[in-house]
Structures are given as structure tokens and as C-alpha cells.
Amino acid sequence: MAMTSSIAQTPIARKISTNAVIRTVLAKGKISRADIAKLTGLSKQTISEVVRDLEEDGWLKPVGQTDGRPGRNAIIYEINARAGLGVSIDLGGTKIAAAICDLLGNVVAETQVPTDPRGGMHLVNQFSDLISQLALAAGTTADKLRLVVLGSPGVLDPATGHINVAPNIPGVDAMDLRQVFSDRMGIPVIVENDVNLAAQGERWRGHGAEIGNFAFVALGTGVGMGIIANGALLRGARGAAGEIAYLPLGGDAFDPGGFTLGTFESAVGSVAMLRRYTGFGGRNASTVADLFAAFNAGETSAVAAIEETARLVAVAIAAIGATLDPELVITGGSIGARSELVDAIRRFLPRCTPYPPRIEISRFGNRAALMGGMGIAVERMHDDLFGVKLREA
Numbered sequence: 001m002a003m004t005s006s007i008a009q010t011p012i013a014r015k016i017s018t019n020a021v022i023r024t025v026l027a028k029g030k031i032s033r034a035d036i037a038k039l040t041g042l043s044k045q046t047i048s049e050v051v052r053d054l055e056e057d058g059w060l061k062p063v064g065q066t067d068g069r070p071g072r073n074a075i076i077y078e079i080n081a082r083a084g085l086g087v088s089i090d091l092g093g094t095k096i097a098a099a100i101c102d103l104l105g106n107v108v109a110e111t112q113v114p115t116d117p118r119g120g121m122h123l124v125n126q127f128s129d130l131i132s133q134l135a136l137a138a139g140t141t142a143d144k145l146r147l148v149v150l151g152s153p154g155v156l157d158p159a160t161g162h163i164n165v166a167p168n169i170p171g172v173d174a175m176d177l178r179q180v181f182s183d184r185m186g187i188p189v190i191v192e193n194d195v196n197l198a199a200q201g202e203r204w205r206g207h208g209a210e211i212g213n214f215a216f217v218a219l220g221t222g223v224g225m226g227i228i229a230n231g232a233l234l235r236g237a238r239g240a241a242g243e244i245a246y247l248p249l250g251g252d253a254f255d256p257g258g259f260t261l262g263t264f265e266s267a268v269g270s271v272a273m274l275r276r277y278t279g280f281g282g283r284n285a286s287t288v289a290d291l292f293a294a295f296n297a298g299e300t301s302a303v304a305a306i307e308e309t310a311r312l313v314a315v316a317i318a319a320i321g322a323t324l325d326p327e328l329v330i331t332g333g334s335i336g337a338r339s340e341l342v343d344a345i346r347r348f349l350p351r352c353t354p355y356p357p358r359i360e361i362s363r364f365g366n367r368a369a370l371m372g373g374m375g376i377a378v379e380r381m382h383d384d385l386f387g388v389k390l391r392e393a
Contacts (some may be wrong), residue, residue, distance in 0.1 A: 015049050017046050017047075018053075018386065020040045021047065021050045021051065022054070022079075025079055026079065026382070027371075030064070030076045030117055031076060031077060031078070032074040033051050034074055035097060041159070043326065045095060047172050049193075050137045051077060051341070055077070057079055057299070059079065059083050059385070060078070060080060061078065061079075061080040062155075066159075066308045069143055077101055078286070079104060081104040082103075083101075084102065084103040084385060085100055085140060085146060086145065086148070086149065086277065086372025086377030086381055087131055087147070087149065087373075088101065088148075088149050088371075089127060089148065089373065090151045090197070090367075090369040091123070091152045091194065091196060092168075092194070093115060093168030093169060093222070094114065094265070095113065096114075096115050096126065097110075097112045098127075098134055098371075099370055100140075100376060105205075105374055109138035110134075110195045110298065111311070113136075118169030118170070120170065120171025120172070124177075124181050127148075127183055128142075129149070131185065142185070146188075147187055147188045147189070147190065148181070148182075148185060148189045148190075149192065149245075149376045150181065150191045150373070151191075151195070151196075151350060151370075152192075152193065152194055152223070153222055154169065154172065155193065155240045156191055156239050157238070157239055157335070160311075162177075163177055163347070168221060169327075171248075181360070190376060190377075192373075193221065193224070193226070195216060195218045195225060195242060196233055196372070197226070197368075197369040197370075197372030197373050198332055198362070198364075198369040199214075199215070199227065199228055199233065200224025201364055201367075201368045201370070201373075202216055202228075202330050202362060202371075203372075204375030205307055205363075205371065205375065206330070207328060207330050207363065208228060208328065210329065211327050212228070212327075213228065213324070213326050213328075214322055214326045214327055214329065214344055215228075215324060215330070216329075216331075216368070217330070217336060218317075218333040218336055219313065219333045219335040219341070220247060220270060223244060223245045223265040225242035225243075225244045225320070225367060227241055227326075229324065245262030245263075245265035246264065247263065247326050249263065249264045249319070250267025250272075250315055251264075253266050264312075268309050268313055270288045270310050270334070273291060273305055273306070274288065277291055277301055277302060277304075277305035278288070282294065282299065282305065283301075288335060296337070310341055310344030311344075311348050313350075314348035314349045314351075315352055317345065317349060317353075318356070320357075321353055321355060321356065322383065326357050327357070328358050329360075330355045330360050330362050331360070331361055331362065331363070332361070332362035332365070336362070337361055337362060337365045339361060340376055379388070
């Protein structure tokens with residue numbers, strides 16, 4: 001099936017008509033040509049021509065016929081979701097999650113593997129191999145994919161594509177990861193901060209779908225925040241908005257030792273939680289999962305470690321509330337998704353701010369950034385292929 005489509009070669013009037021048809025099918029799902037004509041106001045002849053072209057080029061497919069109406073049955077069409085496939089990758093310090101999604105945002109293949117600790121070009125090679133494996137699982141090949149959205153820790157310079165301040169991922173700050181990866185795959189690559197992607201995921205299909213102002217706070221090995229302000233992602237002057245790892249909380253802000261990981265991250269990240277647990281006399285936990293198991297078993301040292309961590313996070317959220325005035329703060333990450341910690345944060349918040357924001361745990365758990373990448377991939381495919389902005393559909 002030729003997927004080059006005549007859409008880009010048609011006159012402007014046909015582009016407008018095609019846009020209207022696609023927008024209507026996206027909004028309504030399965031629909032007949034007659035109903036498309038009613039909803040768009042376009043003539044039946046124009047609808048027939050546009051639908052014919054879209055069907056021939058593979059973007060629409062017939063899925064049945066109308067019934068229960070007077071007169072002849074009409075063919076019902078829907079978007080051929082498999083006609084466009086995108087990739088979302090969430091790069092973490094210890095694991096890589098990846099998924100292929102279709103034009104409607106359905107996951108058609110997904111996997112998770114350990115991160116290559118050597119970093120740099122080894123990661124690019126790992127991404128490429130991972131995409132080939134996912135494409136095989138999805139019943140396609142890597143050359144049929146339209147774009148990749150990559151989420152990475154660190155501060156992304158939107159002008160150069162370079163990732164700065166990513167201490168848990170060696171070598172990524174020494175290259176233009178976006179360009180190198182795109183050249184390797186032969187398709188466009190979008191690189192975004194992973195917590196920004198998580199915020200986008202919540203905005204797409206999560207707790208933030210109907211909210212114009214919220215913050216996503218990720219707590220895990222590292223700490224970060226994505227900000228949706230007045231319905232749009234807030235990046236800041238250098239792309240570093242939301243880098244709360246560097247908040248001067250939980251330690252000595254003038255200690256240059258905190259310049260690498262950040263003062264706040266050094267106080268509440270997973271390493272700090274385990275160090276705190278051991279300092280309180282705990283001996284039964286070598287991982288954060290062990291720590292929460294000890295907490296749920298009532299071990300005093302574990303309870304003290306998690307309560308102290310929650311107290312520090314509550315202070316940070318109070319600062320976020322005073323600065324951004326979000327309607328909602330969504331927590332995620334391997335630690336931020338734990339209800340034991342979030343319940344404690346909710347208890348501490350009213351004690352350190354008169355206006356505590358509502359707190360919700362991410363609907364997607366550790367998959368929030370992956371979801372955000374898929375949301376951006378779907379939006380970009382819709383825009384590139386049909387000139388349809390997903391948020392307007």
C-alpha cells in the first residue's frame with residue numbers, strides 16, 4: 001500500500017476539505033460519508049472524493065455498514081490506526097522503557113530493558129536495537145515508523161538538542177543526541193526532558209486532562225518537575241523550568257557537593273532514603289522496595305525514614321504552591337507513586353502552607369513519561385499527516 005498520499009499534492013481547497021474530514025472522523029470514530037457531510041457542511045461529492053482518496057492511500061478503512069435506517073445501507077469508515085506508527089522511549093538511569101503506538105494512541109508493542117551503563121553511543125545503539133525488536137513484535141519494520149520521541153533526564157537545550165546536567169546517564173551531554181539518533185534511524189527524533197513528558201502524559205490522558213495549571217513531581221532515583229501553566233508546558237529561559245532537584249531544601253545550599261545532583265535530590269532521592277533508614281538504625285532494607293516493605297511491616301526505622309522524606313517533600317510542594325499556584329500536584333516515579341509516601345505528604349502539607357494544593361498519584365505509575373511520549377508522537381503524526389492539531393480534534 002502506497003502511503004505517500006496525494007494529500008500534500010492537492011490544492012489548498014482539497015487540503016481544507018481533507019482536514020475537515022479527518023478532524024470529524026477523529027472526533028466521532030466510526031462514521032458514514034453522509035454523516036461526515038452533515039457535520040462538515042461539505043458537499044456529498046467532495047466528501048466522496050476525499051474519502052475515496054483517503055481510503056486508497058490507506059488513512060481510512062471501511063468497517064461495516066449502517067443499519068436500522070430507511071434506504072440503502074451506507075459504508076462506515078474509521079481511521080486506519082496502523083497507517084502511522086510512532087515510538088516513545090523513556091530513558092532512565094537503570095532502565096529503558098519503550099513502546100510503539102498507532103495513530104489513535106493505542107500501544108501495539110511495549111518492552112523494558114536495563115540501561116546500558118556505558119552510556120553515550122552505546123545508548124544510541126541500544127535504542128536502535130530496541131526499536132527493531134519492537135517493530136518485529138508489532139508486525140512491522142523499523143523503516144515503517146514515522147518518528148521517535150525520546151525522554152531523558154537532564155536539562156534539554158531546545159536550540160541545540162544537547163542534554164545538560166544528567167549525572168545518572170553518562171555521555172549524553174557530550175553529543176547532540178537528537179541529531180545522532182535521528183541520523184541513525186533515518187526518521188525525525190524529538191528529545192524531551194522525561195519529567196516534562198510525564199506532565200504531557202497526564203495532560204493527554206491522565207489527571208491533568210481537564211486542568212490548565214498543574215505540576216508533575218517525579219520522585220525516584222532522581223527528582224524533577226514538569227509544569228503545565230495555562231494549558232502549555234513551561235520550559236523557562238534555558239529549558240530548566242522545574243529542575244527542583246536544585247531547590248535549596250533538605251541540606252546546605254552552599255555546599256558545592258550539591259551542585260551535581262542538587263541539594264533537594266540529595267535529601268529525598270532513593271539513595272538518601274536508604275541512607276536515612278540506615279541512620280535511624282535500619283538493617284533490613286538494601287533497596288527502596290525493601291524499605292517500603294519494612295514500613296508496611298511497622299519497622300520503626302523505616303517509618304521514620306519515610307516520614308522524614310515526606311516532610312521534606314511537603315516543604316518543596318508548599319514552595320511550588322506559593323510560586324506556581326497549581327490546581328493540582330501529580331506525583332510519580334518509583335517513589336512518588338507509592339501511596340505510603342503520598343499519604344504522609346498529604347498529612348504534612350497543611351502544617352507548612354495555608355493553601356495546600358490537591359495531591360494525586362499519577363494514573364500511569366512509572367509509565368507517565370512513556371505515555372507523554374506517545375501523546376506527542378500521536379499529535380505530531382496527526383499534524384504532519386493531516387494538518388490536524390490533536391488538542392483541537
